[in-house]
Amino acid sequence: MNIRIPRSDRRRIVIVGGGFGGLKLARRLVREGRFQIVLIDRNNFHQFPPLIYQVATAGMEPSSISFPFRRIFRQRRECYFRMAEVLEILPSRNLLRTSVGEIGYDLLVLAAGAASNFFGMEEIERQAMPMKTVSEAMGLRNTLLTYFERALTCATPEERDELLDIVVVGGGATGVEIAGALSEMKRFVLPRDYPDLPADKMHVRLLEAGDRLLAGMSASASRHAEAFLRRMGVEVTTGAKVTGYRNNRVILADGTAIPTRALIWVSGVKAESIPGLDPALIGRGGRIRVDAFNRVEGLGNVFAIGDQCLMTADPSYPDGHPQLAQVAIQQSRRLADNLLLAEQGRPMRPFRYRNLGVMATIGRNRAVADFARVHIHGWAAWIIWLVVHLRSILGVKNKLFVLLNWVWNYFTYDQSLRMIVFARLPRSLRNRLGVCADSKSATGVAPSATASDNEDAHRQEEP
Numbered sequence: 001m002n003i004r005i006p007r008s009d010r011r012r013i014v015i016v017g018g019g020f021g022g023l024k025l026a027r028r029l030v031r032e033g034r035f036q037i038v039l040i041d042r043n044n045f046h047q048f049p050p051l052i053y054q055v056a057t058a059g060m061e062p063s064s065i066s067f068p069f070r071r072i073f074r075q076r077r078e079c080y081f082r083m084a085e086v087l088e089i090l091p092s093r094n095l096l097r098t099s100v101g102e103i104g105y106d107l108l109v110l111a112a113g114a115a116s117n118f119f120g121m122e123e124i125e126r127q128a129m130p131m132k133t134v135s136e137a138m139g140l141r142n143t144l145l146t147y148f149e150r151a152l153t154c155a156t157p158e159e160r161d162e163l164l165d166i167v168v169v170g171g172g173a174t175g176v177e178i179a180g181a182l183s184e185m186k187r188f189v190l191p192r193d194y195p196d197l198p199a200d201k202m203h204v205r206l207l208e209a210g211d212r213l214l215a216g217m218s219a220s221a222s223r224h225a226e227a228f229l230r231r232m233g234v235e236v237t238t239g240a241k242v243t244g245y246r247n248n249r250v251i252l253a254d255g256t257a258i259p260t261r262a263l264i265w266v267s268g269v270k271a272e273s274i275p276g277l278d279p280a281l282i283g284r285g286g287r288i289r290v291d292a293f294n295r296v297e298g299l300g301n302v303f304a305i306g307d308q309c310l311m312t313a314d315p316s317y318p319d320g321h322p323q324l325a326q327v328a329i330q331q332s333r334r335l336a337d338n339l340l341l342a343e344q345g346r347p348m349r350p351f352r353y354r355n356l357g358v359m360a361t362i363g364r365n366r367a368v369a370d371f372a373r374v375h376i377h378g379w380a381a382w383i384i385w386l387v388v389h390l391r392s393i394l395g396v397k398n399k400l401f402v403l404l405n406w407v408w409n410y411f412t413y414d415q416s417l418r419m420i421v422f423a424r425l426p427r428s429l430r431n432r433l434g435v436c437a438d439s440k441s442a443t444g445v446a447p448s449a450t451a452s453d454n455e456d457a458h459r460q461e462e463p
Contacts, residue, residue, distance in 0.1 A: 002100075011343075012036045013107045016096075016111060022306070023072070051065045053177045058418045064401045065393065110305070119268070123245050123246060130266070165258070172213075179234045180228070180361070184232070186202045193418065221377065225362055271309075285310070287307070292311070357372070367382035
């Protein structure tokens with residue numbers, strides 16, 4: 001295959017990943033009009049991760065938190081998008097190998113983000129349900145709704161309990177948010193949609209290996225989040241380290257076994273790996289070591305931003321920045337400025353992260369927020385959370401749809417998205433995805449779910 005991007009008289013910047021950081025960097029540089037910009041992503045759309053949990057619980061349409069890249073860059077000169085998997089970097093040749101061909105670069109920016117971290121537990125990786133992408137959220141939604149249907153007709157009470165007991169592993173913001181949403185589903189959806197299925201048979205359990213929830217936030221936020229969840233009926237257990245999953249049982253370090261067929265894994269992330277870099281450049285969590293200018297150490301024309309990079313040059317964050325959207329956004333802005341400064345022959349400026357606050361929602365009228373020395377919880381924090389996230393969504397239509405969806409849900413407790421749809425691709429396209437998977441496997445890297453997991457990401461079988 002040929003990537004088919006002609007060379008021009010402008011320097012070419014290849015950006016890998018269209019998340020918060022990569023997309024904002026591409027948009028800024030395209031507006032400046034001084035470079036040829038090539039954006040590469042495994043999806044053809046930008047997704048809004050903070051609201052993915054609402055897709056997973058049938059509270060929002062996937063299209064409301066997704067926006068096509070080609071719509072964003074429509075009629076932009078010297079800007080190209082290619083939907084592809086990155087297979088390998090060849091820094092000595094300034095070359096990037098992808099599933100649709102090779103492309104040379106003058107400058108390369110790695111902004112591919114992070115993936116779920118299963119900490120080497122293969123059985124959990126095979127059987128648990130992660131929730132990092134829109135496709136994974138849709139798979140989770142289909143699975144949960146299918147389990148509700150099967151619980152009505154299962155042969156034994158034990159099987160029914162396994163289908164209705166939902167275990168969420170990971171007490172970070174995503175775990176807290178999905179647990180709260182599932183609790184509201186139990187309270188408001190099951191009694192209406194499944195009147196012949198006793199709602200008290202459904203249990204939502206949240207397991208956290210640490211000693212408190214929301215470890216990245218204040219102790220006050222942690223206490224209030226746990227109190228909110230417990231009042232909503234979520235069974236919260238801290239100090240619960242998961243070591244395995246066998247025979248529909250979640251195994252804890254103390255030997256406890258929790259029966260469930262619905263294991264939701266949101267316990268940590270690791271940076272997306274890209275073959276070709278010196279292993280010495282890879283630090284904690286698979287993150288790429290960069291200097292104060294987000295430049296990969298030892299490589300003058302390769303940069304990394306967001307969740308994929310590990311910067312220890314910021315005096316306020318000597319162990320690296322938190323893997324948050326705001327870090328990626330701020331790094332993309334500074335990198336855009338620095339690339340323009342370098343183009344003018346002027347010195348670049350080091351990056352310094354400015355913490356604008358951290359938030360998490362725990363259902364209707366409940367949220368926690370940390371701003372510098374101010375900690376807010378309850379209804380006020382929930383309103384702030386709504387406003388901040390609504391402003392961050394791309395597209396006026398998407399903002400309007402999300403707002404209307406929230407208002408409708410708030411007053412009616414109802415939603416019409418609870419359809420079980422298992423999409424099936426044509427054979428020719430499934431074969432093509434298999435070829436892409438084989439190409440990536442040849443580099444020694446396991447194929448990603450988006451590119452090659454035909455049966456899970458594109459054609460989901462009945463759970």
